Amino acid sequence: RVLVGTKVDQNHANYVMAYNMLTGIRFTVSRTNAKMDRELNEADFSAKHKFSFDVTGAELTPSAKYDFKFKDYAPWVFRHLRAIFKLDPADYLMSLTSKYILSELGSPGKSGSFFYFSRDYKYIIKTIHHAEHKVLRKMLKDYYDHVRENPNTLLSQFYGLHRVKIPFGRKVHFVVMNNLFPPHRDIHKTFDLKGSTVGRMFEEKNLETNPRATLKDLNWLSRNNHLELGPSKRHYFIEQMEKDVKLLQKLKIMDYSLLVGIHDLSKGNDEQLRDKTLKVFQLGTDKEEELQQPPALTRTPSKMEASRKAKEMRQTLRQEKPVPMSQTGSKMPDEMEDEKMRKDHYFYLDDGGFRASHENDQPGDVIYYLGIIDCLTHYGVVKKLEHVWKGWQHAESQISPIPPERYGDRFVRFISGITKSAEEAEHDAVEKLQG
Numbered sequence: 001r002v003l004v005g006t007k008v009d010q011n012h013a014n015y016v017m018a019y020n021m022l023t024g025i026r027f028t029v030s031r032t033n034a035k036m037d038r039e040l041n042e043a044d045f046s047a048k049h050k051f052s053f054d055v056t057g058a059e060l061t062p063s064a065k066y067d068f069k070f071k072d073y074a075p076w077v078f079r080h081l082r083a084i085f086k087l088d089p090a091d092y093l094m095s096l097t098s099k100y101i102l103s104e105l106g107s108p109g110k111s112g113s114f115f116y117f118s119r120d121y122k123y124i125i126k127t128i129h130h131a132e133h134k135v136l137r138k139m140l141k142d143y144y145d146h147v148r149e150n151p152n153t154l155l156s157q158f159y160g161l162h163r164v165k166i167p168f169g170r171k172v173h174f175v176v177m178n179n180l181f182p183p184h185r186d187i188h189k190t191f192d193l194k195g196s197t198v199g200r201m202f203e204e205k206n207l208e209t210n211p212r213a214t215l216k217d218l219n220w221l222s223r224n225n226h227l228e229l230g231p232s233k234r235h236y237f238i239e240q241m242e243k244d245v246k247l248l249q250k251l252k253i254m255d256y257s258l259l260v261g262i263h264d265l266s267k268g269n270d271e272q273l274r275d276k277t278l279k280v281f282q283l284g285t286d287k288e289e290e291l292q293q294p295p296a297l298t299r300t301p302s303k304m305e306a307s308r309k310a311k312e313m314r315q316t317l318r319q320e321k322p323v324p325m326s327q328t329g330s331k332m333p334d335e336m337e338d339e340k341m342r343k344d345h346y347f348y349l350d351d352g353g354f355r356a357s358h359e360n361d362q363p364g365d366v367i368y369y370l371g372i373i374d375c376l377t378h379y380g381v382v383k384k385l386e387h388v389w390k391g392w393q394h395a396e397s398q399i400s401p402i403p404p405e406r407y408g409d410r411f412v413r414f415i416s417g418i419t420k421s422a423e424e425a426e427h428d429a430v431e432k433l434q435g
């Protein structure tokens with residue numbers, strides 16, 4: 001997995017699709033946001049609205065570059081969810097503006113889903129299968145209630161559910177969700193953990209060509225890694241994970257994982273690698289945009305545009321400077337601005353993540369960026385078949401498609417088992433040696 005992926009510009013095969021997604025999001029989100037806020041009712045959870053976009057524009061919709069149809073699901077529920085997750089409405093729209101095209105991660109998983117980052121890297125658009133779409137719609141009320149009761153949930157934060165269809169094309173469902181990884185910190189290692197062992201090894205020799213690949217359970221175990229959390233952080237983390245998993249078990253969902261990105265504070269940010277990925281991508285987009293716009297003299301940028309440009313400049317400048325070790329705790333003003341959005345989220349408090357801690361609860365040397373992802377797979381027919389098939393070859397405890405109840409229990413057991421402070425891990429290892 002590369003850090004950022006390929007830029008979706010006009011020559012990209014999925015440019016039209018991406019453009020239509022963003023145009024539809026912008027239109028429907030502004031439309032809902034423009035109304036006065038109100039309480040949700042039952043009907044909001046099953047609501048769907050269809051819009052037709054075309055080059056001439058219609059009564060309801062503005063003209064667009066292409067003809068397409070757009071469906072918006074449960075807009076009021078998602079508006080409220082975005083508020084619970086403390087997103088700033090203007091900021092959300094700005095990040096997903098169609099003028100600035102996203103980058104595509106391609107299809108990192110086996111599922112064939114595509115991933116797109118908003119250009120500021122804060123949001124991810126994931127295309128999903130119709131079955132996953134149905135799961136999210138069906139679970140929306142439970143998810144909403146859960147999130148309200150658990151603002152610190154580790155589950156993926158869903159901000160929108162939509163569908164786009166181009167003439168003679170197929171229907172593409174997608175969700176907008178949080179990018180767990182921060183734009184301003186390098187992730188030195190990434191793990192996708194499920195608590196199963198079959199097929200859960202990334203060939204380490206491939207790390208040479210792809211140093212940022214996502215590693216799995218067996219890689220984690222073979223490195224004798226731990227989620228190094230002291231008593232109090234460990235307690236809150238496990239407690240929240242258990243609550244989240246309980247919901248998934250109730251909804252008969254499985255196959256999810258704990259995604260863990262590790263930022264090593266002693267390594268800091270590798271500026272060269274960033275140059276090749278995020279920064280170059282952002283600047284590249286900027287330059288092209290500017291070329292297409294009239295010369296500066298004939299056009300005065302709006303105040304909002306100007307302040308955004310200023311913010312981007314600051315961001316770029318910040319990325320160019322290596323962050324000295326001693327300063328990792330102090331933040332630049334606009335960095336704080338970015339974090340205000342998520343400020344109450346316990347697990348995203350330390351620079352957008354969750355810093356390791358020692359047995360005495362003193363801060364550790366790495367920051368974890370973590371959450372439970374890929375949680376829209378229902379234990380359906382496919383998994384049952386897979387279960388029978390894999391069940392012939394392996395003991396059940398090792399295989400991934402087991403029923404949701406046991407999947408969740410195994411997940412919690414595994415993650416709890418690897419969560420311990422460095423001191424505790426060492427103590428346990430010594431004890432094991434001594435028998």
Ligand code: ATP
Nearest residue numbers: 108109110111112113178179180181192214373374
């Ligand atoms: P599969 O079903 O084969 O596991 P998928 O297409 O459903 O694949 P996911 O498991 O959701 O894909 O994600 C694949 C990878 O994309 C993850 O391992 C992770 O590296 C990255 N990813 C997914 N969601 C996020 C997120 N919210 N933040 C950051 N990275 C993510």
Ligand code: CA
Nearest residue numbers: 109255257374
């Ligand atoms: Ca997955």
Ligand code: CA
Nearest residue numbers: 109111374377
């Ligand atoms: Ca999946």
